[in-house]
Amino acid sequence: MNPQAEHKTSSLAALGLRAKGGRDATITGLSVDSRDVKEGTLFFALPGTKVHGADVIQYALRMGAAAILTDAQGAQIAAKELADSSAALIIAEDPRGALALTASLWFGAHPETMIAVTGTNGKTSVSTFARQIWIEMELAAVNLGTTGVEGAWTYPLKHTTPEPITLHRTLAQAKSHGITHVAMEASSHGLDQRRLDGVVLAAAGFTNFTQDHLDYHKTFEAYFDAKMGLFTRLLPEDGVAVINIDDSKGPEVVQIAESRGLETITVGRHPDARLKLTGQRFDSTGQEILFDWQRGSHSARLNLIGGFQADNVLLAAALVIAAGGDPEEAFDTLPYLTTVRGRMQHAATRRNGGSVFVDYAHTPDAVATALMAMRPHVMGKLIAIVGAGGDRDTGKRPLMGQAAVQNADMVFVTDDNPRSEDPRVIRAAVMAGALENAAGKSVIEVGDRAEAILRGIDALGPGDALLIAGKGHESGQIIGDDVLPFDDVEQASVAVGALDGDL
Numbered sequence: 001m002n003p004q005a006e007h008k009t010s011s012l013a014a015l016g017l018r019a020k021g022g023r024d025a026t027i028t029g030l031s032v033d034s035r036d037v038k039e040g041t042l043f044f045a046l047p048g049t050k051v052h053g054a055d056v057i058q059y060a061l062r063m064g065a066a067a068i069l070t071d072a073q074g075a076q077i078a079a080k081e082l083a084d085s086s087a088a089l090i091i092a093e094d095p096r097g098a099l100a101l102t103a104s105l106w107f108g109a110h111p112e113t114m115i116a117v118t119g120t121n122g123k124t125s126v127s128t129f130a131r132q133i134w135i136e137m138e139l140a141a142v143n144l145g146t147t148g149v150e151g152a153w154t155y156p157l158k159h160t161t162p163e164p165i166t167l168h169r170t171l172a173q174a175k176s177h178g179i180t181h182v183a184m185e186a187s188s189h190g191l192d193q194r195r196l197d198g199v200v201l202a203a204a205g206f207t208n209f210t211q212d213h214l215d216y217h218k219t220f221e222a223y224f225d226a227k228m229g230l231f232t233r234l235l236p237e238d239g240v241a242v243i244n245i246d247d248s249k250g251p252e253v254v255q256i257a258e259s260r261g262l263e264t265i266t267v268g269r270h271p272d273a274r275l276k277l278t279g280q281r282f283d284s285t286g287q288e289i290l291f292d293w294q295r296g297s298h299s300a301r302l303n304l305i306g307g308f309q310a311d312n313v314l315l316a317a318a319l320v321i322a323a324g325g326d327p328e329e330a331f332d333t334l335p336y337l338t339t340v341r342g343r344m345q346h347a348a349t350r351r352n353g354g355s356v357f358v359d360y361a362h363t364p365d366a367v368a369t370a371l372m373a374m375r376p377h378v379m380g381k382l383i384a385i386v387g388a389g390g391d392r393d394t395g396k397r398p399l400m401g402q403a404a405v406q407n408a409d410m411v412f413v414t415d416d417n418p419r420s421e422d423p424r425v426i427r428a429a430v431m432a433g434a435l436e437n438a439a440g441k442s443v444i445e446v447g448d449r450a451e452a453i454l455r456g457i458d459a460l461g462p463g464d465a466l467l468i469a470g471k472g473h474e475s476g477q478i479i480g481d482d483v484l485p486f487d488d489v490e491q492a493s494v495a496v497g498a499l500d501g502d503l
């Protein structure tokens with residue numbers, strides 16, 4: 001906890017907020033949840049997907065809220081309670097944006113160099129590689145996202161892009177631990193809800209754009225627009241946009257960035273890419289890459305499985321350069337990069353040489369990419385274990401089954417966080433997509449994930465490989481409201497032990 005932020009007070013005026021009737025108040029803390037309100041809190045009553053925070057203003061006032069910030073609708077909902085109270089009222093057109101800016105002023109300090117990455121897949125990978133490059137360059141760096149805060153300082157997080165109060169508190173804490181460089185993930189939910197507004201970015205990256213999260217955004221257009229907020233709203237005029245030009249949306253992102261006059265660094269195999277991947281050769285433990293930067297040719301060994309990891313690594317290197325890093329120094333670190341936890345991670349090897357990898361592919365594109373990426377490293381057959389999450393985009397389920405069967409030789413369909421849904425219904429949707437495209441390949445439904453892993457590993461012969469997709473670094477299986485301990489890497493070695501005897 002940042003002591004300064006926890007014990008401080010501030011006037012509304014010092015936070016840049018103007019209350020109705022010019023009323024000021026002494027604020028002792030910020031909250032978006034009425035249940036956390038204490039004496040002196042500024043409560044942000046936000047419109048939500050389930051309720052409007054204004055519905056609970058009455059409760060926040062009873063707990064001692066000194067001020068309420070809400071939108072016009074919220075002020076109307078709680079008009080009577082607000083009129084009867086001495087708390088200051090701020091009405092904002094964009095209350096989530098106001099929350100983010102207020103949180104950034106409240107916590108104040110943050111590391112001096114910050115970058116953010118958006119895209120459907122690859123955010124955690126790119127931000128982790130950027131952090132690893134900085135650390136190899138002897139800078140005090142962290143990545144912040146799905147896997148928490150990792151690097152020179154570690155801290156757990158619940159969200160990929162935490163809500164602004166948590167985000168700015170975490171950044172202030174990072175600063176107090178001596179962190180100077182942060183690579184963070186900008187999720188589409190986070191961008192849509194303005195969670196990152198108020199973060200000052202040196203550079204922003206775009207990985208790719210494919211289907212996910214349509215449960216929340218409803219349309220591809222809305223999902224893309226949310227992601228583009230990173231370039232249209234968040235990145236300052238002097239920030240640099242780093243864009244994967246090989247993605248079909250890449251040129252559009254370049255246009256969006258250039259229409260604001262932003263400097264761009266394009267990355268990819270495309271002939272015009274500023275950081276251009278020109279060659280790639282795979283072997284059983286990784287790959288050699290060739291790339292061009294400003295008329296100079298470079299080569300590097302990557303101890304990473306999967307062709308797409310080269311895209312992620314080069315995007316990370318370009319972000320480091322965009323944020324002021326020396327290019328040659330950044331390129332020299334590439335052979336030292338290590339697997340991102342739960343992403344194409346080698347988990348176990350059978351006595352017969354069959355190998356097991358754990359990956360976080362949880363979108364149709366990621367399942368296809370991950371499996372295709374394994375092919376050049378695998379001599380024998382490729383087996384996939386796949387499942388889809390409950391209470392998430394339902395449209396992606398059959399497409400994930402299809403992507404698995406089209407790119408593997410044998411598929412097991414199993415459970416992956418059914419949450420409040422009936423797991424059989426989720427599996428049926430994944431199975432339908434797989435069976436429709438099976439073309440004679442074997443597709444087997446095994447609900448219990450541990451059993452699916454055991455059976456997948458049992459099917460491995462010499463030279464074969466198994467990809468366990470979907471859960472990556474996760475440590476639990478979410479069933480209803482329960483989280484049962486479950487770790488794919490651990491299960492893989494338990495299964496190998498059970499089948500081969502402990503090696």
Ligand SMILES: CC(=O)N[C@H]1[C@@H](OP(=O)(O)OP(=O)(O)OC[C@H]2O[C@@H](n3ccc(=O)[nH]c3=O)[C@H](O)[C@@H]2O)O[C@H](CO)[C@@H](O)[C@@H]1O[C@H](C)C(=O)N[C@@H](C)C(=O)N[C@H](CCC(=O)O)C(=O)O
Pocket residue numbers: 032033034035045046047048049050051052053054056158159160161162163187188189190216
């Ligand atoms: C779908 C979504 O993003 N929801 C976020 C949203 O909540 P909401 O709109 O559903 O909130 P609501 O329940 O309708 O309540 C409205 C407001 O009233 C408040 N409230 C509600 C009840 C009460 O008793 N008191 C009270 O004050 C709530 O705190 C909220 O501010 O606003 C809340 C903060 O105001 C967030 O905490 C919440 O994130 C939830 C926890 C969440 O799970 N989000 C996930 C989906 C998410 O953000 N994931 C992304 C992407 C991951 C990926 O890329 O795969 C991430 O960045 O992690």
Ligand SMILES: Nc1ncnc2c1ncn2[C@@H]1O[C@H](COP(=O)(O)OP(=O)(O)OP(=O)(O)O)[C@@H](O)[C@H]1O
Pocket residue numbers: 119120121122123124125126146160185207208308311312342343344359360361362365366367369370472
């Ligand atoms: N550049 C890429 N292109 C396509 N697929 C990728 C790429 N990078 C990673 N993936 C696939 O996506 C999976 C998730 O990767 P990663 O965790 O880096 O993405 P993310 O964008 O952070 O995901 P989340 O939305 O859950 O935060 C990986 O396990 C891999 O299968």
Ligand SMILES: N[C@H](CCC[C@H](N)C(=O)O)C(=O)O
Pocket residue numbers: 362388389390392416417470471474
């Ligand atoms: N952060 C993402 C990843 C989910 C991964 C998968 N294991 C699932 O539960 O669907 C989400 O919550 O949609």
Ligand SMILES: [Mg+2]
Pocket residue numbers: 123124125145146147160185
């Ligand atoms: Mg992530």
